[in-house]
Amino acid sequence: MPPILQVKGLTTRFQTERGLFTAVDDVSFDVHAGQTLALVGESGSGKSVTAMSIMRLIPEPPGRIEAGQVLFEGKDLLKLSEPAMRQVRGNRIAMIFQEPMTSLNPSLTIGFQIAEALVLHRGLDQAAARAETLRLLDKVRIPAAQTRFDEHPHRFSGGMRQRVMIAMALACRPQLLIADEPTTALDVTIQAQILELIKTLQAEEGMAVLFITHDMGVVAEIADRTVVMYNGKAVESGSTEDIFARAEHPYTRSLLSAVPRLGAMNGHLRPMRFPVVDRATGLSDVPTEVSDTVATGVPPVLEVRKLTTRFEVRGGMLGQVTGRVHAVENVSFSLQPGETLALVGESGCGKTSTGRSILRLDEPVAGEILLDGQDVLKLHKSALREQRRHMQMIFQDPYASLNPRMKIGEAIAEPLLIHRLATAAEADQQVAELLRRVGLAPDMASRYPHEFSGGQRQRICIARALALKPRLIVADESVSALDVSVKAQVINLMLELQEQMGLAYLFISHDMAVVERISHRVAVMYLGEIVEIGPREEVFGNPQHPYTKRLLAAVPIADPARRLQKRPVSNDEIRSPMRPVSYVPPQRQVRAVGKRHSVMEWDESWEKAMPAAQPA
Structure with a gap:
């Protein structure tokens, strides 16, 4: 089957006081139906700008998509008119962001905000939209959906707000879900809940997922394939198992070396430094235990x-x-x-x-x-x-x-x-x-x-x-x-x-x-x-x-071999x-x-x- 999304040679630049800045530089990748592709890199690597370019949400000026193609179901999104693109956004392609509170209107109830998308995109009347919204809230495991329909966003915890965003994204049954750092600001147990929820919903709906993150532990947990970005370029791509087992680019190796792994301290009694990695070569020093400076036999500070x-x-x-x-x-x-x-x-x-x-x-x-x-x-x-x-x-x-x-x-x-x-x-x-x-x-x-x-x-x-x-x-x-x-x-x-x-x-x-x-x-x-x-x-x-x-059970394990295991x-x-x-x-x-x-x-x-x- 052809990929549901093909990004070819995408280049996005911004005009700044210091001149033209290339945020995304000739990036290409494919996403297939039912597959999760992780776009991974640190802040400033260009991964979020790539997602915003796909959705045509780059502010012009100062930004501009200067080259490339974004083929969704065979159609180039970069050539669509703005009214046609609005029919794609939230309908065929949905997006969830890192901080749900900035994406939700604090003055409107969460039920109204989800139902609004159903009325606009699917043409449902108010009664049908309410019934479908309650179904979606149940689907994303929000307890007591009937009573929480009329509550405002500030009444929800961070994890529950992110579930509301996922329900809103699923409202129009999209073919592609773009998740931009959806778990970065969440506690480890809430992060585990959201990752399991996305995997479950993907299996039920057959969605493709483009998952953006800087956390390699999360990548191992959720991604079938991985694209590593650095300074606006896609420097390495492949199956997640291959990336973790046989990373070739120095930057990829530096990311993997810096991931804290639960259980790495077995046999070590004192704290241990993280390995320092040279990004140019990917070589790291040997992490050493910290000298024991704990004073014993003296009063506590x-x-x-x-x-x-x-x-x-x-x-x-x-x-x-x-x-x-x-x-x-x-x-x-x-x-x-x-x-x-x-x-x-x-x-x-x-x-x-x-x-x-x-x-x-x-x-x-x-x-x-x-x-x-x-x-x-x-x-x-x-x-x-x-x-x-x-x-x-x-x-x-x-x-x-x-x-x-x-x-x-x-x-x-x-x-x-x-x-x-x-x-x-x-x-x-x-x-x-x-x-x-x-x-x-x-x-x-x-x-x-x-x-x-x-x-x-x-x-x-x-x-x-x-x-x-x-x-x-x-x-x-x-x-x-x-x-x-x-x-x-x-x-x-x-x-x-x-x-x-x-x-x-x-x-x-x-x-x-x-x-x-x-x-x-x-x-x-x-x-x-x-x-x-x-x-x-x-x-x-x-x-x-x-x-x-x-x-401890909720901590992501940086081992792609365990990705399909149900936790x-x-x-x-x-x-x-x-x-x-x-x-x-x-x-x-x-x-x-x-x-x-x-x-x-x-x-x-x-x-x-x-x-x-x-x-x-």
Whole structure:
């Protein structure tokens, strides 16, 4: 059978202030019915622009499709009139994007938005459109579709919003589905649900899928064939099995080398660096274990005892308290100098609130936070500001953490000047040294944040966090938004700095493969509570809690041979931490299962009685 989509010699350019930029350079590939083709590469490789060119969504100007053909069912989409192309978009070819909230209208119900496509493209009346929409919501495994039809997007979790987008894409029974990074921003369990859903629906509908991603683990999970893009060019293509087993291009080998693989740390007791790959040759160094810098026999740098943080929910005309979000509930742990404790779990489990509470960016309602023996919760404003010199935070989005109007040298020097630790001249010298330490040139201090890549911006945030020579760094999803090779570079940098400075890291993440590689100990959070904590090799090698097992089972495995295996994936949403005012948390029982390894006894009937998460 001929391919349903043929892309031949596609070239797309953009007019910029610096001249003509070629985003897609002579790219060719085929997609067959019922097949999944992965278009893989890092940010800036041209993969998303390729998809937008196929759909004729390139803004003109500054963009322009300058050459090539896009043959869909034998017709060249580049030669169709705009009215004819509108009949193709959403009807014959559907597209889902990385961030569903930017694709959904927040003022309209999700049922209306799906039904609208059915009325416009399939000519259904309102009653038929509603019935078909409910069928689609059931098909994409959205529970209680009848009641959720009239809800607005903000009432859905991220994973459920992505299911709504898939239902909308399937509404007109397309022959081709283009999925542009549909799982990148999702938790590992939600990602597993979406991947399984796409595979199931593809088998049922016989769709072709063009799947765009930078995650080679996801590629192995879903793709029949793979095209690797680099600097706008398709540098390698073939069956996914061949690409993984016999990659020929250096860039492909560098992508595969940087993929964190669950189980790679078996037999290693200490964190391990990622291999550094030369993209020109594809050769990588041998990853080495990090020197053991964990201080034993000394007081911990951080002790958290029975930490509790709740947020009041108000409603009614008088703004009375109608409930509370139990974000952090009775959490305890300690952290030694030079140690990395990973705090893992899905969005909404309370791990970020724990990190923010430790720095008192969120105010806890109970508990103790001892930093070098001093209780942070008892400090007044001036003393707290002084103590914050010793604990710093690195956030997930480095661009949002930097003032776009402030040069990065000024941003790094600012804490030194505020705390009066250096004069202006001394601060400039320290900024230059900090930039060198994180792998950036000192002359970059005069640039603004928008002039840097995502990985470079995260290095700048690390430099700023190091400026005050802290003892503790809370890294909140600090690498989750980065490409796989940039992620490896930033993690290697953090490990190197830990060796040199004896830093203690509270590493907050939902990426279990990365956590396994860099942590000494792991604490698993669910519904605001730590349900399992212990040494990394114990938690990963002998998980005891059902939720820990669920997280580990959901991690994509970078082995195409396992692609056709059906994985047991729960379609449940994470339970809600919102409780009524009268709610009293139950007393938990914790049992030891090994040396420093403990697990919470969990009442599953109580857990199931909690409502699914409903964003405010």
